[in-house]
Amino acid sequence: MQRAGFSAFFEGDIEDAEIGDLRLKIAYTDRTALNFQISPKQVRKISHSGAAARLQNIYPTIMAEPFFPRMAKALRRLDKQRARNITVLHAAPCQHAVVFAAPRSQSDIYLMFAGIREHMNALGKDTGIVILASPDEFRAAVVFHFNELKSFSDRPVSLIFVEDVRLAAYAVPSSLEKHIQAKTFVFVSSGTYLSAAGWAAVSQARDGLTFLDVGNPVQTTAPGEATFSCFAWSVAGLKAYLDRTDTPAGGLDSLPPAAKLMTLAKRVPDAANALFFPSPSPLLHAINSRFES
Secondary structure, three states: OOOOOOOOOOOOOOOHHHHHHEEEEEEOOOOOEEEEEEOHHHOOOOOOHHHHHHHHHOOOOHHHOOOHHHHHHHHHHHHHHHOOOEEEEEOOOOOEEEEEEOOOOHHHHHHHHHHHHHHHHHOOOOEEEEEEEOOOOOHHHHHHHHHHHHHHOOOOEEEEEEOOHHHHHHHHHHHHHHHHOOOEEEEEOOOEEEOHHHHHHHOOOOOOOEEEEEEOOOOOOOOOEOOOOEEEEEHHHHHHHHHHOOOOOOOHHHOOOOHHHHHHOEEEEEEEEEOOOOOOOHHHHHHHOOOOO
16 A cells, blocks of 8 residues: 555545645455545645646546546636735726736836836826736736836826736736726736737727737738737626636636627727737646637
């Protein structure tokens, strides 16, 4: 028994404190049993899609398990719940917010703040800037540039930290409704930057769902795509959509918008460009392949 090894998956909820007191009981046909203490280092709590993606290293064929559809649906739900855990560093109320999810590289963080400094004073008087960032190794860089931005302009600027910047769009309703009091917004993901046409449109994009088309930096002649990596909506509209919809794990922009949304939405051409196109893991793709819009 000291050398035996196996993996087991248990469905349900468990608190972090309970992981430190787990035991494995092995019962034999002669009604005897052995109890083994399980080290917390041997336990993996799969509470969000990022943790699930690492499962492939130890269990490459988990997608074939009968419980996988239930796990996939739970992870999509847990990603939305996880995004509600926010920490407000500075909040400045405004009616209309341009929300940026901070990139996760020094150069792209600089590019984001440089674009904001260049265009923010031309925005409407009731428009503010909101930065959503992860409290990771790039936190210091974000705080430094944010403090410079505050001193640069008297426009309302806010900085809020979220657990995972991939899920920043899911944090928009709780961040804006409670702390910023904004009614409408434009969201720009961490892998996207606004073009001149995009900056010209952000103050006016307040009338229902609007996609700011995102261009491909490699195929520059290809038309831009409507994606949740750059869109405008009302806070109430996005909140209602998230509450009633089975949304994808790994972020709202992990899948294209549903066809029924496209028929209702407006579009702004040539409004943004992608910094990169993330490649989802095969496991994340499988989790979202059962997505129900």
